[in-house]
Amino acid sequence: MNIENTQSQMRKGVLEYCILSIIRRNEAYPGDIIDEMKGAGLQMLEGTLYPLLNRLKNGGFLSYRWVESTSGPPRKYFRLTEKGERFYVLLQATWNELVSGVETLTAGK
Amino acid sequence: MKFILHVTDMKKVININFQGQVIAIEEDAYEVLKLYIDSLKVYFSREEDGDEIVNDIECRIAELFGNRLKHGIPCITVEDVESIIASIGRPRDFDADYEEVSRETSRDQGEGRSTRGESREGTKGEEPRKLYRNSSDKIIGGVCSGLAHFLKVDPVWIRLLFVILFGVFFWVYLVLWIVLKEMPLGSNVTKRFYRNPNDRVLGGVCGGLAAYFKIDSWIPRVLFLLPLILNVMGMFSIFPLNRFFDHVGFNLNINSGILLLYIVLWIIIPEAKTVKQKLEMMGEEEYIQSIRDRVSDNVSGCKSRTEGDASTGLTSDGTSDYTSGPASSHTFAHTPAPAPARSGCLNALILSAKIVLFMFVGLFALVLFSLFAGFLFTGARWMPLKSLFLDPGYESHLLIISFCLLILVPLIAMVTWLIRRVMKAKSRPVIGVVAAVLWMGGLVSVGLLTSRVAHKFSVEYSSEEKAQIAPVSVDKMYVEMLPYGDDYAELMARDLFGCNIGTFRFFDEFDDRTILPYYTANEDSLLFANINLQVRHSYDSLFHVRTIATVRGRTQRSAKTDALQFNYPITQNDSVLFLPEFFSVPVEQGFRNQSITVEIAVPAGKTIEVSDALDEYKSENSPGVPRKRMRR
Numbered sequence: 117m118n119i120e121n122t123q124s125q126m127r128k129g130v131l132e133y134c135i136l137s138i139i140r141r142n143e144a145y146p147g148d149i150i151d152e153m154k155g156a157g158l159q160m161l162e163g164t165l166y167p168l169l170n171r172l173k174n175g176g177f178l179s180y181r182w183v184e185s186t187s188g189p190p191r192k193y194f195r196l197t198e199k200g201e202r203f204y205v206l207l208q209a210t211w212n213e214l215v216s217g218v219e220t221l222t223a224g225k
Numbered sequence: 226m227k228f229i230l231h232v233t234d235m236k237k238v239i240n241i242n243f244q245g246q247v248i249a250i251e252e253d254a255y256e257v258l259k260l261y262i263d264s265l266k267v268y269f270s271r272e273e274d275g276d277e278i279v280n281d282i283e284c285r286i287a288e289l290f291g292n293r294l295k296h297g298i299p300c301i302t303v304e305d306v307e308s309i310i311a312s313i314g315r316p317r318d319f320d321a322d323y324e325e326v327s328r329e330t331s332r333d334q335g336e337g338r339s340t341r342g343e344s345r346e347g348t349k350g351e352e353p354r355k356l357y358r359n360s361s362d363k364i365i366g367g368v369c370s371g372l373a374h375f376l377k378v379d380p381v382w383i384r385l386l387f388v389i390l391f392g393v394f395f396w397v398y399l400v401l402w403i404v405l406k407e408m409p410l411g412s413n414v415t416k417r418f419y420r421n422p423n424d425r426v427l428g429g430v431c432g433g434l435a436a437y438f439k440i441d442s443w444i445p446r447v448l449f450l451l452p453l454i455l456n457v458m459g460m461f462s463i464f465p466l467n468r469f470f471d472h473v474g475f476n477l478n479i480n481s482g483i484l485l486l487y488i489v490l491w492i493i494i495p496e497a498k499t500v501k502q503k504l505e506m507m508g509e510e511e512y513i514q515s516i517r518d519r520v521s522d523n524v525s526g527c528k529s530r531t532e533g534d535a536s537t538g539l540t541s542d543g544t545s546d547y548t549s550g551p552a553s554s555h556t557f558a559h560t561p562a563p564a565p566a567r568s569g570c571l572n573a574l575i576l577s578a579k580i581v582l583f584m585f586v587g588l589f590a591l592v593l594f595s596l597f598a599g600f601l602f603t604g605a606r607w608m609p610l611k612s613l614f615l616d617p618g619y620e621s622h623l624l625i626i627s628f629c630l631l632i633l634v635p636l637i638a639m640v641t642w643l644i645r646r647v648m649k650a651k652s653r654p655v656i657g658v659v660a661a662v663l664w665m666g667g668l669v670s671v672g673l674l675t676s677r678v679a680h681k682f683s684v685e686y687s688s689e690e691k692a693q694i695a696p697v698s699v700d701k702m703y704v705e706m707l708p709y710g711d712d713y714a715e716l717m718a719r720d721l722f723g724c725n726i727g728t729f730r731f732f733d734e735f736d737d738r739t740i741l742p743y744y745t746a747n748e749d750s751l752l753f754a755n756i757n758l759q760v761r762h763s764y765d766s767l768f769h770v771r772t773i774a775t776v777r778g779r780t781q782r783s784a785k786t787d788a789l790q791f792n793y794p795i796t797q798n799d800s801v802l803f804l805p806e807f808f809s810v811p812v813e814q815g816f817r818n819q820s821i822t823v824e825i826a827v828p829a830g831k832t833i834e835v836s837d838a839l840d841e842y843k844s845e846n847s848p849g850v851p852r853k854r855m856r857r
Contacts, residue, residue, distance in 0.1 A: 146281065146285060147285065147288065161312070161313060161314030161318055161319060162282070162285060162312060162313040162314065163265070163282065163313045163314035163315070163316075163318070163319050164314065164319050166278045166281045166282050166285075167269065167272055167278050167319075169281075170272070170273075170274055170277060170278050170281070171272075171273075174273055174274065185288065187288055187291050187292055187295065188244075188246060188284070188287050188288030188289075188290075188291040188292075189244045189245050189246065189284040189287050189288060190284075191284070191288075192281065192284075
């Protein structure tokens with residue numbers, strides 16, 4: 117049990133929720149997502165983003181289309197499917213529960 | 226992939242075509258990139274659509290390269306690659322950051338990331354050192370490889386030993402093959418012999434030798450070719466040392482020996498396919514450690530990785546001069562290593578062996594099939610006779626069941642197997658097991674049937690009857706055959722076996738007399754021609770004729786009942802004795818090996834003349850010597 121491990125465990129849980137919320141706002145390609153995450157101060161490795169997106173896509177939560185890019189190979193732009201939308205709503209509810217619960221707990225001290 | 230080489234002042238720069246982008250990149254940086262992508266491929270190979278993920282990442286890398294090149298730098302350097310790698314992350318970073326808990330927990334439990342390097346030796350020690358056959362690295366049965374794993378040596382040496390001492394070790398190998406359990410074992414030697422696919426002329430054997438011993442590859446090549454060269458020299462007698470070589474015996478034997486050695490090596494040395502294997506081939510301890518880290522977690526899918534190699538446009542012949550990258554002391558967890566591939570030479574051998582095998586199998590199947598067809602045919606031929614042996618009801622049903630199980634089941638199973646084989650369906654052992662069980666059931670039911678039928682023949686009973694013979698006026702008695710009046714063949718076909726003209730024809734073709742002891746039957750009786758005629762001396766001055774009816778049955782009582790039902794009327798017309806062609810029994814009796822012995826006692830001074838028609842009935846016993854019959 118060490119601090120890094122716990123931290124990464126905590127981050128892990130919300131990663132999908134964050135990514136889905138970014139994609140939900142706008143169609144996004146992995147580069148955007150990484151930038152937004154970084155902008156929000158959430159560090160994540162791109163290498164972990166791709167398998168995650170792939171899994172969400174395979175699960176039917178995301179769909180994508182190819183968009184030609186001027187600065188390199190064509191990009192995959194992801195968007196939420198209906199299933200993804202429902203999934204997101206559920207995650208959101210859970211997240212809100214968590215936040216309020218954790219806040220109540222920690223504020224009580 | 227094509228790449229163009231620029232040699233700038235300092236470093237080699239190559240242009241690579243990477244995801245459709247032309248990227249100018251330093252050779253060193255390229256090597257780093259290639260290794261990185263290889264490690265990604267291995268890492269993601271266990272993921273669904275792992276190739277796609279790697280492809281996405283490659284696209285991203287290409288885009289980042291493009292961005293950098295746009296900013297005016299002339300080419301991608303090692304630093305660029307390193308920083309991109311750092312932002313994307315290495316497989317080991319993914320694990321710390323994100324991992325699929327289910328797959329990883331077992332590996333990570335009790336073993337922090339930081340302690341991984343040290344723990345490698347530990348895991349090795351903990352692993353029970355037992356002798357197994359190695360399923361992940363095998364040429365024939367994995368015996369040598371398993372032995373090598375046990376002894377912690379390169380499998381090639383064990384294999385070589387087995388090949389050289391073939392005569393002794395053949396049985397050892399066979400026994401070990403049978404006795405040992407198979408187990409996928411990781412490689413536990415850091416340096417191994419591999420055939421080098423990047424440096425090969427024929428099979429890469431010499432290239433591998435060179436890599437193993439860290440010499441130039443021309444040295445083993447020359448060594449292999451030297452005898453041949455010298456021999457050629459000797460052959461043409463241009464060389465003054467010609468005589469010397471002749472003396473030493475550089476002849477064709479040596480050449481073929483060398484050739485054989487090469488082929489043997491070709492077969493027993495696996496080809497280095499993955500990066501890890503290539504590095505094991507070089508055996509640079511330090512290097513392997515760092516690379517093992519990169520190529521860590523190579524649980525599976527190494528194949529897909531090597532195949533994918535071509536598609537990324539990252540093919541190159543150089544893992545050899547890659548030197549950059551922080552070589553950390555991390556090592557990969559003890560997972561089964563990728564199986565070294567068999568050599569093409571061996572594959573060819575296996576293929577030809579398979580062809581021969583399949584030919585044999587095909588031949589065997591053909592023989593089996595014709596055998597079955599023969600059974601089927603004779604079965605059909607004999608089918609009408611079944612009522613002679615079998616009671617209707619239980620036994621007839623048993624016969625049909627046995628027939629189906631014994632003959633139809635294997636036929637259907639074979640056809641099914643062939644179809645599935647052709648369709649390339651997954652083999653279902655269940656089918657075979659079920660078929661085998663059914664067939665066994667057929668055997669059992671045939672056994673049952675046979676025993677029931679045999680039981681009907683367990684007791685033999687004979688009953689004797691004296692025929693009344695009027696005194697004969699002359700000295701000679703004539704014995705004639707009384708032919709059966711009716712058209713029995715037709716009767717038989719129509720009445721006993723149903724109105725089946727086909728059956729009739731069958732029996733028409735038959736030579737019943739030679740094949741069957743019974744001749745024919747009419748509506749309510751069976752006619753048998755199993756008649757023995759015996760002639761012996763009379764004890765008095767009269768002719769005596771007696772008939773002995775013999776029949777077999779389940780019990781003595783039933784046999785006796787049957788014996789008394791025989792109908793064999795002998796008639797006499799003065800000196801002529803008429804023996805009917807057949808004796809008849811009620812049709813219900815069926816075939817019970819019925820026979821009739823006609824014994825004619827001839828008084829002294831009188832003779833007997835048996836008609837030629839009765840030749841077949843004459844007993845082999847010499848006339849005058851009465852044949853003793855078992856009486857019960």
